[in-house]
Amino acid sequence: MSCEHLVCAQCAHPVIEGRCPLCRANRERLHQHGFAGLSPALIALLLVVLLFATLAAEHLAFR
Ligand SMILES: [Zn+2]
CATH class of the missing domain: 1.20.5 (Single alpha-helices involved in coiled-coils or other helix-helix interfaces)
Structure with a gap:
């Protein structure tokens, strides 16, 4: 699963850009899914x- 196409509910920008704390938190969480x-x-x-x-x-x- 990738967060590249997710849009933040708080700032309405792509989560991948990390423009607000919620974006950054979600990006970190999504990128810690490990292997397979x-x-x-x-x-x-x-x-x-x-x-x-x-x-x-x-x-x-x-x-
Ligand atoms: Zn955001």
Whole structure:
């Protein structure tokens, strides 16, 4: 989802221009959607899980 075509309800300018605090808040929120719709926090959590899974797999393989 992109905010390029959204018009601000407060200042009636494109949100992407960030002309008022509401625009800037919405722009920040829309641009923090992370990868493939996943939140950055969820991506970080998945990376940690993947790291532990890899370590566990190596531990099992080399015992
Ligand atoms: Zn605005």
